[in-house]
Amino acid sequence: MRVLRYSAIVVLIVLWILPLYLVLANAATPSGEYAEKPIWAPPTSFGLLENMATAWRAANLGPSVFSTLLYAVVGAGAAVLVAALAAFAIIALRVRHGFAWFMLIYSGTIFPFQMYLGPLFDGYSKTGLYDTRMGLLLLYTAVAIPFATFIIRNHFSGIPIELSEAARLDGAASRTVFWRIYMPLSTNALAAVFVFQFTWIWNEFLFGLTLSRSSDVRPIMTALAALQGQYASTSIPVVLAGALAVSVPTLVLFIVLQRLFVQALAGTGK
């Protein structure tokens, strides 16, 4: 029984790691050597960094990385702040019809993105937001808000309302209650939401594909897909190295903050 259990685990792990090994081994193969060695063999010389540099140049990744960093940092940050304000209004200030307001905001995370794409493209073209950094930044912020509101609202409702009521009785403005009580008590949840949304925006593809075109506006994953499209002109190791290069930030975040991701996942499965 024990043996069966362990061998089943090992088989599954091998199945999961094998593609990763193949990718790593070939991303590290110098382009010239790729055709000569068996595909499963490790390279004789280490060409990963050089391949990454070639991919960087071929797909013009520099401007994309800068833009994507902007979207991910500012977008996730703005979404966390805006969501925290909304959650504060619903939980601590107890606005009327709080649940209805919450559902209105939360509805933004239920539907497939296809439900928004057409009119967004149309509207962006007509208002000049198409292919601008501002256009993508606003959209990423908006898309990140519903889920952020969900998590932060859950967290805020765990903070005893008496705390804010006592502060209000002492004459504190709601602004003060928000910044001095709710935000400091929630730093962990806020950080978790930020990291989660940063990762989501960094990995986003469909909106970037639809709403941008030029190489300094389009997000990184869209740029990567374009590199993949040039298989003919770029060698396979270069494309693989490019795919690994653009994954470095999220992989590092995930490995360092694994516990946090697992918690967020366990909360929703998004």
Add this chain to the structure above:
Amino acid sequence: MERQEEATDSNAKPPQEKSRWSLRRLLRHSSRYWYLLPAVVLVGVFLVLPFLWTAYWSFTNYGGLGTPQFAGLSNYLTLLQDPILFTSFGNTFLWTVGSLLLPVGVGLLVAVLTFELIGGALYRLPFLLPYALSGAVVGVLWSFVLRSDGAFNVMLRAMGLEELAKSWLLSPPWNTLAMILAHTWQATGVSVVLFLVGLQAIPRDPIEAARIDGATGWTLFRYITWPLLRPMTVVVIGISLVNSLKTFDVIWVMTQGGPYRSSETLAVTMYRETFLLFKYGYGATIAVVLSAIVILLSWLYLRRTLRSV
């Protein structure tokens, strides 16, 4: 809370300022809505409005220029007879069945096998790691594995299984099945995590009792763990189905829905009809149908998620 506010206010203000006081009270009263405003405006403008617009377009023949002309249900009727949509529905169905069997099934297996195992987290890491990768990256990596001259075929040939080698991404239904496999590689981690949460939530007593009665292994799982895990299983199934319906990046990067539109799902067909064929109205119709299916299946887990709110 409201009463307290009034009490502090009336303490602070002398009664002769009655009219100003009520204006202040109004401002103060509405001030709490200012906190809601940014979220509601952003979600309203960028998500809710486009949503309503798509719903409206689905009843028009809008092509991107001029004003949409109302066309009644004609898009919906076209959709029922469109051979492309027939393929697309078929593939979408394959995706839902596939993700029911694979990410959910394998996820359950991994979770149960590694639960309460020393070093379990380490065994689970390979399944969680792909979660940090984007769909586009997963598409690029698996294209390399499954291309006609890709790693998988090379290895099949090396093992003398030449006749099993295929142009996986070029021939239906293999292209769809191949992409479901790529998706499974990425999506299993989510199920593992959720099943693990479910396993941890199972009370110890029934399991101990069954153990004392001599139940082990499969019997224990079949009659005790599995029934107790059911609420979480429903959630995992709902989430997996919805995620598979929403899959776009992997397909777009690996086949773009081709060759000859043979591997499109609804999510991809909507994109192609709208942005490559400029049939905004028809694309919107597909989006509405896809959304309806997603909502139906989301109900499996949303009910539970929202109950916790």
